Amino acid sequence: MLTIALCKGRMLDTVVSLLQTVGLSPSEDILDSRQLIVSDSTHADVRYLLVKPVDVPAFVQYGAADLGLVGKDVLYEAGADLHELLDLRSGICKMAVAGFAGTDIARVHRVATKYPRAAREYFRERSQQIEVIDISGSVEVAPLVGLADCIVDLVETGRTLAENGLVILDEVGVISTRLVANRSSYQLRAKEIDPLMDRLRKAVTGSSANLPVAMSSREVTA
Amino acid sequence: MRRQLERPHGTRDFALAEMAHRQYIESVVLRECGQWGYTPVETPLLEYADVFQQGVHEGEEERLYRLFDAHGHTLALRPEMTTPVARLAATMLAHEALPLRLSYSAKTYREQGQRAREAAEITQIGIELLGEGSADGDAEVIALMVGCLRRLKVEDFRIALGHVGYVRAVLSVAPPDLREVLTAALMERDIVAYEEALSARTAEGATSADLTLLRALPRLRGGAESLAHIRELACTEEARAACAQLEDLFAALSAHGVDEWVHLDLGLYPHHEYYTGVVIEGYVATMGQRICYGGRYDELLARFGRSVAATGCVFHLERLQEVTESAPVTRPLVHLEYERASRAMALGFVRDLRLRGYAVCATRVGEEEALSAARTADGKNGIRRGLLTADNGTLQGDELLVQMFAQYATRE
Numbered sequence: 066m067l068t069i070a071l072c073k074g075r076m077l078d079t080v081v082s083l084l085q086t087v088g089l090s091p092s093e094d095i096l097d098s099r100q101l102i103v104s105d106s107t108h109a110d111v112r113y114l115l116v117k118p119v120d121v122p123a124f125v126q127y128g129a130a131d132l133g134l135v136g137k138d139v140l141y142e143a144g145a146d147l148h149e150l151l152d153l154r155s156g157i158c159k160m161a162v163a164g165f166a167g168t169d170i171a172r173v174h175r176v177a178t179k180y181p182r183a184a185r186e187y188f189r190e191r192s193q194q195i196e197v198i199d200i201s202g203s204v205e206v207a208p209l210v211g212l213a214d215c216i217v218d219l220v221e222t223g224r225t226l227a228e229n230g231l232v233i234l235d236e237v238g239v240i241s242t243r244l245v246a247n248r249s250s251y252q253l254r255a256k257e258i259d260p261l262m263d264r265l266r267k268a269v270t271g272s273s274a275n276l277p278v279a280m281s282s283r284e285v286t287a
Numbered sequence: 288m289r290r291q292l293e294r295p296h297g298t299r300d301f302a303l304a305e306m307a308h309r310q311y312i313e314s315v316v317l318r319e320c321g322q323w324g325y326t327p328v329e330t331p332l333l334e335y336a337d338v339f340q341q342g343v344h345e346g347e348e349e350r351l352y353r354l355f356d357a358h359g360h361t362l363a364l365r366p367e368m369t370t371p372v373a374r375l376a377a378t379m380l381a382h383e384a385l386p387l388r389l390s391y392s393a394k395t396y397r398e399q400g401q402r403a404r405e406a407a408e409i410t411q412i413g414i415e416l417l418g419e420g421s422a423d424g425d426a427e428v429i430a431l432m433v434g435c436l437r438r439l440k441v442e443d444f445r446i447a448l449g450h451v452g453y454v455r456a457v458l459s460v461a462p463p464d465l466r467e468v469l470t471a472a473l474m475e476r477d478i479v480a481y482e483e484a485l486s487a488r489t490a491e492g493a494t495s496a497d498l499t500l501l502r503a504l505p506r507l508r509g510g511a512e513s514l515a516h517i518r519e520l521a522c523t524e525e526a527r528a529a530c531a532q533l534e535d536l537f538a539a540l541s542a543h544g545v546d547e548w549v550h551l552d553l554g555l556y557p558h559h560e561y562y563t564g565v566v567i568e569g570y571v572a573t574m575g576q577r578i579c580y581g582g583r584y585d586e587l588l589a590r591f592g593r594s595v596a597a598t599g600c601v602f603h604l605e606r607l608q609e610v611t612e613s614a615p616v617t618r619p620l621v622h623l624e625y626e627r628a629s630r631a632m633a634l635g636f637v638r639d640l641r642l643r644g645y646a647v648c649a650t651r652v653g654e655e656e657a658l659s660a661a662r663t664a665d666g667k668n669g670i671r672r673g674l675l676t677a678d679n680g681t682l683q684g685d686e687l688l689v690q691m692f693a694q695y696a697t698r699e
Contacts, residue, residue, distance in 0.1 A: 128575050149477040243479060249570040252445045255508060
């Protein structure tokens with residue numbers, strides 16, 4: 066039984082269509098069912114775990130799942146001990162520094178973010194030591210109430226930023242979904258994992274016609 | 288914080304059933320090593336920090352626990368055993384005939400990184416084979432590791448084989464700064480970072496065959512049959528030499544009868560810089576971390592003044608505990624309680640039982656306790672219980688114990 070951990074939530078539909086392009090078929094109701102363990106309709110030996118994105122690295126690292134599909138943002142923060150096999154080039158969005166227009170990044174001291182490791186690393190590259198305020202949601206409110214000078218967060222459409230009077234000050238990087246593997250499964254189940262990885266690689270890097278639906282349907286705008 | 292009740296972060300206590308389990312594993316592994324002619328060694332927990340600078344990777348050096356002696360020399364708690372054993376082999380054992388086969392079971396210490404991946408205190412049980420430079424040496428180490436796992440009744444495992452010589456030969460076409468990034472990505476097993484670095488930079492002067500191989504490297508793996516393909520891709524003398532070694536190794540592994548547990552994974556690149564050839568990582572189903580790891584380090588002993596080919600491999604005892612069942616306790620255990628007046632008789636009997644191989648606890652009890660002990664005298668947890676009362680001569684409790692006491696009393 067090959068167990069694949071997937072992120073519950075808004076990215077699930079793009080991930081499911083990607084899996085479909087490589088011949089897997091998660092049960093129809095995966096998108097609206099409340100079941101957390103879902104079988105594959107054509108492969109009896111494949112099943113999916115639906116977990117919170119931040120928990121995918123742990124499920125894979127400790128072997129509850131053999132493979133996982135998870136965003137690089139989450140992966141980087143978790144710093145988990147696992148194999149990162151493939152950039153699936155879906156679920157793409159930007160990680161950016163945002164604040165009031167005219168904020169001088171070089172003079173920033175306090176940064177509010179859900180991604181403390183990424184934020185620290187970004188400022189460290191600029192030889193800047195900052196104080197990170199680790200919060201778990203509504204990050205945009207932090208500059209408005211004077212909690213932080215700026216924020217580091219994911220930006221998909223930029224609407225939330227705009228509605229709160231914030232702008233992108235700099236881009237930290239582009240985030241995409243990655244295929245990760247448990248270190249032991251990678252060795253013991255090479256015969257199942259390698260062909261799947263190859264099919265995904267072809268689907269992702271092949272001709273543009275083969276690009277996952279995510280690339281065409283999801284607008285990447287600031 | 289009541290620190291006097293706590294252990295330092297990353298350390299553990301062991302007792303009772305868990306400790307018995309540890310001793311069982313240790314004895315099984317060391318006995319198997321003994322059957323292959325490996326003799327145990329012990330080195331100090333403390334070494335001069337300079338010793339480890341000969342073997343430890345830069346990033347690892349930061350994780351040494353250091354302290355100072357009275358003369359201001361920097362000491363370090365050993366972070367691993369291969370380097371101290373190499374020092375030992377190059378000094379005290381310098382005149383012993385080769386090949387030397389050494390084993391150990393020892394606690395090692397490593398400051399936890401920011402990402403707490405493992406404990407600070409790890410018990411390493413391992414072997415080092417010195418003075419055997421051929422593939423037969425590598426095969427012996429692997430076969431012995433497989434042998435230990437099977438003795439411990441672990442069946443669902445896989446040994447992955449890499450070759451740092453092959454990897455270095457393939458990476459040699461890349462400029463030094465790119466090579467550094469690629470090496471770091473391999474160590475982390477981050478294929479995405481590896482490919483990103485490759486596509487961002489062009490390796491000038493590299494032929495297209497070089498580049499094909501460079502791209503394929505982290506994903507090159509398979510059984511012995513994949514060697515043909517891997518050799519075809521090899522473009523340098525060193526890479527071809529590595530392939531020839533791997534071929535020889537697979538032949539030796541099949542002669543040992545262990546090839547079914549072994550496969551190639553040329554993306555394997557361990558954290559230690561001292562490796563020079565074949566490297567090994569063992570994995571057990573249900574555990575994400577390596578159960579054992581090691582490899583060939585032909586140049587390490589030369590840094591201590593004795594140039595000798597060497598290879599070895601090590602288990603983490605704490606990980607073995609997680610994937611093995613404890614063996615049932617087979618030693619007989621007797622718990623004999625006695626009152627003060629029957630002490631001489633009781634301890635004489637106990638001495639006799641111990642000489643006959645029984646493990647015996649003897650506890651003095653007061654009169655009231657004696658009564659309650661008598662009530663629970665029927666064997667609990669496989670322990671034979673008995674109570675020798677004050678009227679010197681009657682033993683109540685376990686039937687066999689009563690019999691043995693009767694025999695003993697007649698003899699005396």
